[in-house]
Amino acid sequence: MRIKRRFWLKALSYLFGMGVILAFGALGVVGYFWGKYSRDLPDYEVLAEYEPSITTRVHAGDGSLIAEFARERRLFVPRKAIPDNVVFAFLSAEDQNFYKHRGIDPVGIARAAVANVSNYMNDRRLEGASTITQQVAKNFLLTSDVKLERKMKEAVLATRIERAFEKDEILELYLNEIYLGFSSYGVAAAALNYFDKSLDELTLAEAAYLAALPKAPNNYHPTRRKERALARRNWVIGRMAEDGRISLETAHLAQQEDLVVKPRQHGAQTADVEYFVEHVRREVYDIYGEKNLYDGGLSIRATLDTTLQQAAVKALRDGLVAYDRRHGWRGPIAHFDPQDTEGQPWAELLKSVSIPTGLEPWQPAIVLSVGETTAAIGLKSGEETSFIPLEELTWARPWAKHQKLGPEVK
Numbered sequence: 083m084r085i086k087r088r089f090w091l092k093a094l095s096y097l098f099g100m101g102v103i104l105a106f107g108a109l110g111v112v113g114y115f116w117g118k119y120s121r122d123l124p125d126y127e128v129l130a131e132y133e134p135s136i137t138t139r140v141h142a143g144d145g146s147l148i149a150e151f152a153r154e155r156r157l158f159v160p161r162k163a164i165p166d167n168v169v170f171a172f173l174s175a176e177d178q179n180f181y182k183h184r185g186i187d188p189v190g191i192a193r194a195a196v197a198n199v200s201n202y203m204n205d206r207r208l209e210g211a212s213t214i215t216q217q218v219a220k221n222f223l224l225t226s227d228v229k230l231e232r233k234m235k236e237a238v239l240a241t242r243i244e245r246a247f248e249k250d251e252i253l254e255l256y257l258n259e260i261y262l263g264f265s266s267y268g269v270a271a272a273a274l275n276y277f278d279k280s281l282d283e284l285t286l287a288e289a290a291y292l293a294a295l296p297k298a299p300n301n302y303h304p305t306r307r308k309e310r311a312l313a314r315r316n317w318v319i320g321r322m323a324e325d326g327r328i329s330l331e332t333a334h335l336a337q338q339e340d341l342v343v344k345p346r347q348h349g350a351q352t353a354d355v356e357y358f359v360e361h362v363r364r365e366v367y368d369i370y371g372e373k374n375l376y377d378g379g380l381s382i383r384a385t386l387d388t389t390l391q392q393a394a395v396k397a398l399r400d401g402l403v404a405y406d407r408r409h410g411w412r413g414p415i416a417h418f419d420p421q422d423t424e425g426q427p428w429a430e431l432l433k434s435v436s437i438p439t440g441l442e443p444w445q446p447a448i449v450l451s452v453g454e455t456t457a458a459i460g461l462k463s464g465e466e467t468s469f470i471p472l473e474e475l476t477w478a479r480p481w482a483k484h485q486k487l488g489p490e491v492k
Contacts, residue, residue, distance in 0.1 A: 132222070134158050134258060134268075136379025140362055142355075142386040149359040153376050157270035159281065161254040167286050168269055170328070171293035172257065174321040177214040181249055185215045185240030214256050215240040217296075221259050262292060263299025264345070276304065278344045286332065287339040290318040304343040312341050354395045358386055410481035410488065415446070428460045437462075 137152035179187050219239035258268040266272035272292050273281050294314040302311040316337045323333035367375050416435045432448045447459040456469045480488030
């Protein structure tokens with residue numbers, strides 16, 4: 083018994099000793115690489131002076147948006163103005179322990195390592211273990227070069243950033259800088275570009291969808307890859323419930339919601355203001371310069387009266403139409419010989435014609451038959467026919483040279 087006890091005591095002390103040696107060895111290796119990659123790092127204090135490129139917006143006299151100028155579609159929103167649902171969704175998806183760790187999350191690394199064994203076996207995408215602070219370090223201070231080296235630099239910078247900035251300051255930088263697809267930098271721009279909503283108008287499901295995008299926006303495209311997008315969004319909602327940020331009932335209801343995007347139309351929101359907007363752009367460029375115009379987030383109130391502009395455009399169009407009609411009709415865009423097109427559907431014939439630009443609000447049509455008082459026509463959609471009464475065509479006398487008109491229409 084004494085011999086066996088001595089044997090096990092020696093074995094245990096040997097294993098303990100080896101464990102201590104390996105632990106110190108591992109710490110030594112980590113310390114070596116930590117020291118190596120701690121040198122010549124970017125100055126993280128520049129984050130305190132961060133000024134993002136923000137979209138310049140032009141408003142008409144009544145306040146309606148008529149144009150935007152930007153290199154990147156971005157709107158900066160302070161942390162206090164970002165709704166909790168948006169914040170919670172990103173924390174659950176990207177960094178559950180954000181308010182607990184100091185830049186690096188050992189628990190998250192261990193959890194990702196365990197999960198990635200199953201992910202690798204089932205050919206699923208591997209989970210990352212980068213904290214939000216590490217992502218801020220990468221997005222603002224590093225490049226996407228050699229991965230191992232960058233990861234070490236990320237870790238070093240993350241610990242330094244955590245010592246220099248408050249958690250909410252780091253989160254504010256992240257939520258305003260992260261690229262989310264659809265030319266959207268930051269959550270405010272993404273809310274507008276995906277759903278045409280401000281952040282406080284987003285539903286829980288919409289906020290969760292935005293939080294599903296940082297790793298690979300194209301992989302979760304809302305229309306081309308809708309099934310994957312829904313699965314990822316619902317995973318985020320599930321994580322929010324697991325973290326106790328929402329109830330299970332709320333999560334279930336949000337997961338039943340469809341994913342419907344409403345892409346925002348950038349640029350002029352009022353028709354036929356392009357020339358006016360270009361004049362404004364040149365004026366602002368001359369006064370404030372290129373950087374302020376495209377990066378400065380200027381808010382420009384112009385003199386344009388949208389009601390008068392629309393009235394002026396209508397008067398111009400009506401005048402041009404009246405002038406054109408006074409000079410007769412110049413003939414059809416194309417002509418089909420019934421003998422050459424026998425048996426071919428009229429819709430196919432119409433679709434083969436090259437239609438001039440600027441035809442709106444008129445539609446191209448093909449004449450199907452002519453009677454005493456009406457002409458039957460088919461529209462380009464191929465599903466609709468209509469009639470033009472003779473009284474609407476009395477202006478269409480044949481055009482002749484030297485601004486002359488042919489005989490009356492009969």
